[in-house]
Amino acid sequence: MTHLTEAERQCLADATLAPDQADALASHLSACAECAADVERLRAIIQRIVAEPVPNAEIAAMWPAIRERIERGKVRALAASVPPARRPWRAMWIGAGAVAAIACLALLLRVRPHEPPASSPPPGSFVPNGGALTPAADSTGTSQAEMQRLLDEIELEKAMLPPATAAVADSDLRAIDQAIAELKEAIARDPSNPALHQMLAESYRQQQDLLKRLHNAS
Amino acid sequence: MAIAVACGAAGAPAQAARLLRAQHLDPVAPIKVFFPTGTISVAVWDRDSIEARGTIARGERFYLAGDVHGVKVGIMDHADGTPVLPSTLVLHVPRRSQLSVKAVSAAIDARDASGWFYSVSGPIRLTGTSTSIDVESMAGDVALDVVAPWVRARTGGGRLGITGAPEDLDAATVRGTLEVQHAEVMRGRFASVDGDIRFSGEPPSGGVFEFSNHAGGVALTLPDSASALVDLSTIVGTIANGFTQVRPAAGQNGHGGVLHLQLGLGAARVTVRTFKGTITLAKQSP
Numbered sequence: 001m002t003h004l005t006e007a008e009r010q011c012l013a014d015a016t017l018a019p020d021q022a023d024a025l026a027s028h029l030s031a032c033a034e035c036a037a038d039v040e041r042l043r044a045i046i047q048r049i050v051a052e053p054v055p056n057a058e059i060a061a062m063w064p065a066i067r068e069r070i071e072r073g074k075v076r077a078l079a080a081s082v083p084p085a086r087r088p089w090r091a092m093w094i095g096a097g098a099v100a101a102i103a104c105l106a107l108l109l110r111v112r113p114h115e116p117p118a119s120s121p122p123p124g125s126f127v128p129n130g131g132a133l134t135p136a137a138d139s140t141g142t143s144q145a146e147m148q149r150l151l152d153e154i155e156l157e158k159a160m161l162p163p164a165t166a167a168v169a170d171s172d173l174r175a176i177d178q179a180i181a182e183l184k185e186a187i188a189r190d191p192s193n194p195a196l197h198q199m200l201a202e203s204y205r206q207q208q209d210l211l212k213r214l215h216n217a218s
Numbered sequence: 219m220a221i222a223v224a225c226g227a228a229g230a231p232a233q234a235a236r237l238l239r240a241q242h243l244d245p246v247a248p249i250k251v252f253f254p255t256g257t258i259s260v261a262v263w264d265r266d267s268i269e270a271r272g273t274i275a276r277g278e279r280f281y282l283a284g285d286v287h288g289v290k291v292g293i294m295d296h297a298d299g300t301p302v303l304p305s306t307l308v309l310h311v312p313r314r315s316q317l318s319v320k321a322v323s324a325a326i327d328a329r330d331a332s333g334w335f336y337s338v339s340g341p342i343r344l345t346g347t348s349t350s351i352d353v354e355s356m357a358g359d360v361a362l363d364v365v366a367p368w369v370r371a372r373t374g375g376g377r378l379g380i381t382g383a384p385e386d387l388d389a390a391t392v393r394g395t396l397e398v399q400h401a402e403v404m405r406g407r408f409a410s411v412d413g414d415i416r417f418s419g420e421p422p423s424g425g426v427f428e429f430s431n432h433a434g435g436v437a438l439t440l441p442d443s444a445s446a447l448v449d450l451s452t453i454v455g456t457i458a459n460g461f462t463q464v465r466p467a468a469g470q471n472g473h474g475g476v477l478h479l480q481l482g483l484g485a486a487r488v489t490v491r492t493f494k495g496t497i498t499l500a501k502q503s504p
Binding site: 199 | 338339470
């Protein structure tokens with residue numbers, strides 16, 4: 001007996017077939033227990049998805065920690081010499097409005113975050129400049145906010161992975177984080193060293209590559 | 219839809235496996251493969267069809283869906299998240315088809331295939347002649363022995379081994395060892411964070427090679443006939459020159475080291491930078 005194709009079973013399960021087509025296939029179901037059982041299984045999955053619009057509790061529970069981490073990054077401590085002052089309510093609203101306006105302007109004017117193209121340019125695109133080779137993609141001009149966004153995305157992707165895979169990702173992330181920390185420390189001591197900036201750019205590239213691998217694993 | 223029954227190539231082990239599905243396929247059609255566990259082998263042929271042979275584990279659902287313009291192939295994941303049992307699959311695909319192969323712990327073995335290959339923890343082995351290769355693994359090993367104009371390879375903790383002739387090569391690991399042995403690379407970019415990088419071979423005239431490592435070592439083993447401008451620098455690591463008598467100079471602030479060499483006529487360009495990894499330059503034994 002010729003069984004229904006995968007597409008036919010799925011269309012029967014989610015009732016997206018034209019009535020005449022559905023009738024023709026339904027007659028097969030009455031004669032084929034295997035196809036009938038599979039269509040029933042697919043219908044049950046679809047009904048579960050439809051019946052449960054509430055997001056997965058485990059994933060939903062992660063958002064507060066991620067959001068808290070984002071919010072923490074926005075807070076800047078005031079200098080010690082500035083006494084905390086109680087501002088009148090009106091002044092606070094005007095201040096908040098100004099901050100919002102500046103933030104909107106910044107969003108409109110911000111440079112597109114650097115992302116590697118889907119098919120990265122081959123190393124042959126390097127242009128020798130008489131000195132050390134500097135790939136065009138090397139740049140440490142990424143803003144703090146964009147880095148934080150990347151880190152938050154990495155945490156979210158890791159949370160979707162099986163524990164063993166997440167552990168591997170953790171080890172990779174720790175190695176990259178340590179490299180970035182050491183390079184930043186070295187740059188703080190020697191800010192005019194181009195090799196340090198190039199190595200830091202390479203570490204950020206590794207971080208982006210890791211995010212891509214994590215995304216593909218989930 | 220015609221079912222192509224392969225009955226001409228006697229003697230090839232793949233032909234002995236049970237035919238699962240076959241159909242016509244455009245020569246450049248995209249093929250998406252998801253194969254969680256087991257072994258998947260991919261080979262190309264000069265036919266306008268795709269053929270799937272193998273043994274599917276009891277209870278697992280194999281699918282080959284699509285039309286002449288593109289197909290999806292693989293084993294369905296379990297909706298309840300239970301592990302998928304290992305299966306064996308041998309795919310024959312048109313030579314110019316663009317593959318996307320994704321595995322979890324399955325071993326991927328492909329010959330003369332082009333496209334994107336990804337594994338979470340299974341090993342990946344690619345051989346033969348391809349038009350382009352993009353291969354990544356979170357935790358598995360990757361072994362490349364390919365002739366291709368462009369190759370991009372990434373591993374996390376797994377070993378990345380490269381030979382063959384990848385003309386433009388972009389290879390990186392996080393913690394795994396990156397080993398390039400006598401590969402005919404014209405332009406190469408090699409990077410790691412914590413894994414060692416080992417390169418042995420002769421940079422070709424006009425070749426451009428860049429090595430970058432944070433904490434892992436970079437070991438270059440070049441033949442006596444090598445012709446290259448070699449720039450080695452490390453921020454706080456050490457440089458060991460076993461190729462010539464020239465000693466490295468101290469780096470900035472007295473830490474690390476710097477060494478500039480011209481080997482032969484300086485026909486290629488080799489740049490090595492590490493933060494704290496050891497750089498070693500050695501001569502190949504005859």
